[in-house]
Amino acid sequence: MRILVVDDEDIVLESCQAVFELEGFEALLVPSADKALGAMKNNDFDLLLIDVKMPKKDGMYLMRKIKEQWPDIPIIVMSGYYTTETIQEAIRMGAATFIAKPFEPDELIKIVRQVIEKEERHGKKESPRN
Amino acid sequence: MFYSTRSKLIASFLGVSLLVGGVSLFIGGQLLYKAVLSEATNRVRLDLNAASEIYQNRIENVKTALSITTLGLGFRSKLKRQDSQELFNRIRRVALHANLDFAGVTTSDDKLLCRIGANPLSHDAPQPVNPLASLALEGPGIVAGTMILSTEMLAAEDPELAYRARIRLLATPRAAPRAEKMETSGMALCAAIPVLEEGKILGIIYGGVLLNRSKDIVDTVRDTVFQQEIYKGHSIGTATIFQNDLRISTNVLTPDGKRAIGTRVSKEVKERVLDKGERWTDRAFVVSDWYITAYEPIEDIFGERVGMLYVGVLEATYADMRRKALTILVLITLAGMALAIGLGYVLAHKIMSPVHRLIRASQQVSEGNLSPEIGPQSKDEIGVLQNTFKDMLVSLEERDRHRRAEAENRLLQSEKQASIGRLAAGVAHEINNPLTGVLTFTRILLRSKDIGDKNLSHLQKIAESTVRVKNIVKGLLDFSRQTDLDREPTEINRLIRAVISAMENQALIKGVSIQFNSGEDLPMLTLDRNQLQSVLVNLIINALDAMEHGGNIMISTGISLSASDTGKKGVEIAVTDTGCGISPEDLDKLFEPFFTTKEVGKGTGLGLAVSYGIVQRHGGTVRVQSEVGRGSTFTIWLPVEEQSGKDEDIGS
Numbered sequence: 001m002r003i004l005v006v007d008d009e010d011i012v013l014e015s016c017q018a019v020f021e022l023e024g025f026e027a028l029l030v031p032s033a034d035k036a037l038g039a040m041k042n043n044d045f046d047l048l049l050i051d052v053k054m055p056k057k058d059g060m061y062l063m064r065k066i067k068e069q070w071p072d073i074p075i076i077v078m079s080g081y082y083t084t085e086t087i088q089e090a091i092r093m094g095a096a097t098f099i100a101k102p103f104e105p106d107e108l109i110k111i112v113r114q115v116i117e118k119e120e121r122h123g124k125k126e127s128p129r130n
Numbered sequence: 131m132f133y134s135t136r137s138k139l140i141a142s143f144l145g146v147s148l149l150v151g152g153v154s155l156f157i158g159g160q161l162l163y164k165a166v167l168s169e170a171t172n173r174v175r176l177d178l179n180a181a182s183e184i185y186q187n188r189i190e191n192v193k194t195a196l197s198i199t200t201l202g203l204g205f206r207s208k209l210k211r212q213d214s215q216e217l218f219n220r221i222r223r224v225a226l227h228a229n230l231d232f233a234g235v236t237t238s239d240d241k242l243l244c245r246i247g248a249n250p251l252s253h254d255a256p257q258p259v260n261p262l263a264s265l266a267l268e269g270p271g272i273v274a275g276t277m278i279l280s281t282e283m284l285a286a287e288d289p290e291l292a293y294r295a296r297i298r299l300l301a302t303p304r305a306a307p308r309a310e311k312m313e314t315s316g317m318a319l320c321a322a323i324p325v326l327e328e329g330k331i332l333g334i335i336y337g338g339v340l341l342n343r344s345k346d347i348v349d350t351v352r353d354t355v356f357q358q359e360i361y362k363g364h365s366i367g368t369a370t371i372f373q374n375d376l377r378i379s380t381n382v383l384t385p386d387g388k389r390a391i392g393t394r395v396s397k398e399v400k401e402r403v404l405d406k407g408e409r410w411t412d413r414a415f416v417v418s419d420w421y422i423t424a425y426e427p428i429e430d431i432f433g434e435r436v437g438m439l440y441v442g443v444l445e446a447t448y449a450d451m452r453r454k455a456l457t458i459l460v461l462i463t464l465a466g467m468a469l470a471i472g473l474g475y476v477l478a479h480k481i482m483s484p485v486h487r488l489i490r491a492s493q494q495v496s497e498g499n500l501s502p503e504i505g506p507q508s509k510d511e512i513g514v515l516q517n518t519f520k521d522m523l524v525s526l527e528e529r530d531r532h533r534r535a536e537a538e539n540r541l542l543q544s545e546k547q548a549s550i551g552r553l554a555a556g557v558a559h560e561i562n563n564p565l566t567g568v569l570t571f572t573r574i575l576l577r578s579k580d581i582g583d584k585n586l587s588h589l590q591k592i593a594e595s596t597v598r599v600k601n602i603v604k605g606l607l608d609f610s611r612q613t614d615l616d617r618e619p620t621e622i623n624r625l626i627r628a629v630i631s632a633m634e635n636q637a638l639i640k641g642v643s644i645q646f647n648s649g650e651d652l653p654m655l656t657l658d659r660n661q662l663q664s665v666l667v668n669l670i671i672n673a674l675d676a677m678e679h680g681g682n683i684m685i686s687t688g689i690s691l692s693a694s695d696t697g698k699k700g701v702e703i704a705v706t707d708t709g710c711g712i713s714p715e716d717l718d719k720l721f722e723p724f725f726t727t728k729e730v731g732k733g734t735g736l737g738l739a740v741s742y743g744i745v746q747r748h749g750g751t752v753r754v755q756s757e758v759g760r761g762s763t764f765t766i767w768l769p770v771e772e773q774s775g776k777d778e779d780i781g782s
Binding site: 014 | 573
């Protein structure tokens with residue numbers, strides 16, 4: 001399981017890495033949207049975990065870009081400051097689900113597993129994109 | 131314009147003056163005229179008495195003149211000697227003085243001795259003796275009165291008299307028909323006096339006045355009784371002597387200005403006076419005009435009705451009086467009407483000007499000026515209105531002030547909320563990221579087996595504190611978020627039942643029972659179910675927290691009108707607990723964010739603030755009543771949206 005985590009805060013990235021490692025997931029951490037797009041070109045990911053609020057190019061921008069080129073990859077959106085509208089917009093743009101910061105490790109793992117399971121149920125016929 | 135109070139007032143004044151004028155016209159025209167007429171009738175009746183007196187006087191004159199003559203010694207001796215010539219001289223003198231038309235002397239054996247007429251005694255043929263003299267002889271005694279003399283008799287006395295007595299009958303309107311064309315006999319006032327000596331009749335002296343064409347009596351009546359009152363060039367009073375129904379002596383004039391001799395009395399009068407012998411006092415048609423008249427029959431020496439005596443006043447003079455009176459009354463009425471209009475105008479102005487000022491004042495009020503000029507205080511009902519108006523202004527002002535204060539308060543509140551929101555957003559964003567780290571790594575550390583019990587307990591404390599911080603920040607965010615309402619039609623009782631069943635376990639643990647008294651026939655409300663649910667949950671949690679040792683929570687619903695927004699219909703949800711209550715000084719701060727009376731760590735101080743915001747966004751209000759030691763009641767009022775408003779809200 002390869003997960004790309006995008007957040008401008010190091011502590012969040014590190015937290016996610018620690019949680020995923022314990023679970024045996026492979027996490028790639030990038031601090032910005034541009035870096036995330038670069039990483040996407042060179043790697044295959046099963047899942048993206050994206051922070052909404054980032055300086056310069058935010059999570060929404062990144063999600064739009066990713067959905068243009070890799071429409072099938074599931075995305076989880078996270079945020080420390082959120083409104084119903086931001087959640088709704090994220091879902092509308094194709095996010096699989098939303099998780100509020102700060103989250104418990106168990107909460108994160110549970111959501112990731114749910115998304116993956118759902119993806120596998122629906123997207124089994126299609127082979128992962130190379 | 132025509133419906134203005136002024137026109138109404140003027141119209142009613144006009145109505146009154148018209149009514150009064152009409153009534154006085156009626157009274158003047160009818161009753162007064164009748165009274166005047168009856169007065170006039172009375173007068174004419176009296177006048178007739180006077181005329182009758184004059185008539186009788188004339189008879190008396192004749193009698194007296196003749197009587198005096200008989201007293202002279204010479205006269206008797208002459209009569210004894212039947213000295214015709216001397217007697218003639220004497221009676222001619224008497225006739226001259228007493229204005230007699232005829233006079234004569236007869237012997238005791240009813241033979242004529244002499245007469246004064248133009249046909250003096252001729253000895254060729256026996257002369258007819260005046261029946262008057264014969265009557266006195268038969269009497270015996272004095273005979274005096276009215277008598278009809280035949281044309282032959284008149285001719286015997288004096289051909290001139292016979293000529294005077296001949297009167298041609300003139301066609302007269304309203305007279306009874308009569309066949310004759312000419313009246314030849316005459317009517318005379320006469321007397322016959324026997325001359326006595328020692329009980330023996332020496333002879334008879336007689337004499338009289340022919341009334342036909344005579345002006346004497348009637349003009350005397352007119353001049354003495356009516357004293358020459360003139361109306362339109364003629365005397366208003368008239369007098370007439372009738373022979374039968376024929377005017378033989380009169381000063382009533384025909385339309386061409388001549389005395390109306392030869393005209394006749396109207397049929398009604400003839401029937402009453404001549405035929406029945408009654409008096410007549412009433413209006414009657416005389417010759418060619420209406421008169422107020424009085425008639426009485428004239429009886430001759432034999433007691434036969436031979437004629438009538440009449441006096442009358444031209445009715446036109448009274449009609450004229452009436453016309454004048456009516457004219458004056460009409461003028462008075464017109465003046466009254468003019469006065470009514472003027473008075474109505476002035477009064478209306480006086481009455482209406484404070485009202486107009488009030489109208490202007492209320493216009494000013496409607497334009498927003500709450501202290502308009504009302505004008506001087508009236509002492510009447512308008513004054514009451516003015517006072518009420520002033521009271522209304524005061525309460526309007528008060529309400530205005532109240533509303534403004536409320537609005538300012540609201541504005542302040544929302545500004546406060548907005549700034550808290552901005553702060554919360556910033557804080558949340560900044561805190562939540564490091565918090566993620568703290569939470570994550572604490573949990574990871576907690577999983578490792580080799581950290582020792584003491585460290586484990588420390589780590590647990592860190593985790594708990596972090597969760598607390600997390601909750602505070604979440605509460606802050608909830609409070610700051612002005613999330614739009616996702617409204618849908620909701621059955622409020624059902625919503626409350628769902629909340630209660632979710633909270634029942636928690637209540638049971640604390641030994642609290644929750645009762646629900648659901649109001650019937652509540653209208654559907656369009657609500658954000660989730661948000662309102664959180665409001666109710668929050669209220670129940672607060673109630674549970676207020677009851678440490680068990681108790682009751684009573685929730686009730688019902689239809690209610692808004693307390694602040696007059697007359698607006700809504701639904702009330704009251705949550706009553708039997709808890710510790712809220713102290714009065716805390717009541718004011720109850721809905722402020724971060725205000726809490728709970729122990730540290732138990733409440734964020736945002737629950738009620740958030741609930742308040744949610745209810746407010748629904749257009750509702752939250753009210754609190756509380757008594758320390760007895761419990762509190764939180765009452766939520768939610769408006770029933772009108773159909774149009776409902777659509778808008780769903781659309782937004």
